[in-house]
Amino acid sequence: MNNFLIVITLALCLLVFVVLYRVVFGPGVFNRIAAISAIGTKTLVILIIFGYFYNRVEMFIDISLVYALLNFIGCVAAAKYLETEG
Amino acid sequence: MIIRGEDIIIKTISRVLVPFIQLYALYVIMHGHYSPGGGFQGGVILGASMVLLFITHGYAEVNRKFSENIAVLFSSIGVLIYSGIGFLCLLLLGNYLDYSKLYKILSVDPAHARSLGILGVEIGVGFAVMAVMFSIFFDISTGGVSPDDEEEAE
Numbered sequence: 001m002n003n004f005l006i007v008i009t010l011a012l013c014l015l016v017f018v019v020l021y022r023v024v025f026g027p028g029v030f031n032r033i034a035a036i037s038a039i040g041t042k043t044l045v046i047l048i049i050f051g052y053f054y055n056r057v058e059m060f061i062d063i064s065l066v067y068a069l070l071n072f073i074g075c076v077a078a079a080k081y082l083e084t085e086g
Numbered sequence: 087m088i089i090r091g092e093d094i095i096i097k098t099i100s101r102v103l104v105p106f107i108q109l110y111a112l113y114v115i116m117h118g119h120y121s122p123g124g125g126f127q128g129g130v131i132l133g134a135s136m137v138l139l140f141i142t143h144g145y146a147e148v149n150r151k152f153s154e155n156i157a158v159l160f161s162s163i164g165v166l167i168y169s170g171i172g173f174l175c176l177l178l179l180g181n182y183l184d185y186s187k188l189y190k191i192l193s194v195d196p197a198h199a200r201s202l203g204i205l206g207v208e209i210g211v212g213f214a215v216m217a218v219m220f221s222i223f224f225d226i227s228t229g230g231v232s233p234d235d236e237e238e239a240e
Contacts, residue, residue, distance in 0.1 A: 058121070059121055059122060062114070062121055062122055062123065063122055065110065066110075066114075066127070066131060069107055069110070069131065069134065070134060072103075073134050073137065073138050073141075076096060076100070076138065076141055076142065077137075077141055079096075080141050080142075
């Protein structure tokens with residue numbers, strides 16, 4: 001189980017860099033917003049897996065909930081900016 | 087290119103989500119001494135819920151519910167709670183913010199008084215942080231001049 005989770009964490013970390021390419025070079029703002037929110041979702045899963053390793057999942061779920069909320073609010077704020085400036 | 091309209095999906099989702107965010111913020115404040123979080127973090131989440139309301143529903147709606155004057159009042163109340171508990175400890179012959187002296191008026195043993203005192207201080211910090219965060223966002227998004235003032239000037 002531990003090895004399985006370590007492999008998943010490493011794969012997710014690599015995928016974050018793949019998505020980061022879209023954030024930096026992605027054509028247009030829509031791609032960037034979608035990519036940033038995808039990075040947020042991956043970070044959330046990585047956080048919870050870390051919580052499993054430290055044997056304190058409930059603590060890390062608190063943190064990841066806040067992360068998800070702020071990710072959502074940031075996404076809405078970016079969309080709002082696009083609405084007024086586009 | 088992008089037409090401005092009635093963004094009904096965003097408005098509905100944020101209206102459903104804001105109470106849950108605020109409930110979660112209260113949980114973070116209340117469980118500050120058992121789990122990560124505390125007054126500052128809970129206050130930031132409370133402020134974020136107000137910011138979400140501001141982004142989705144606009145200035146007029148939020149100003150009706152939670153205006154900038156009320157935000158300033160709340161930040162002062164938060165600091166008052168914090169420093170009030172501190173000075174109460176001074177009056178009870180302890181150091182500043184020495185919560186264990188509060189057992190004389192709370193009628194519990196000193197350990198419990200310490201826990202309750204920290205909770206009270208965290209509530210004060212949460213109030214202040216929420217109001218100040220919202221006030222900063224208010225000032226940035228309106229350019230420091232509220233639309234009502236502009237109308238009066240014209």
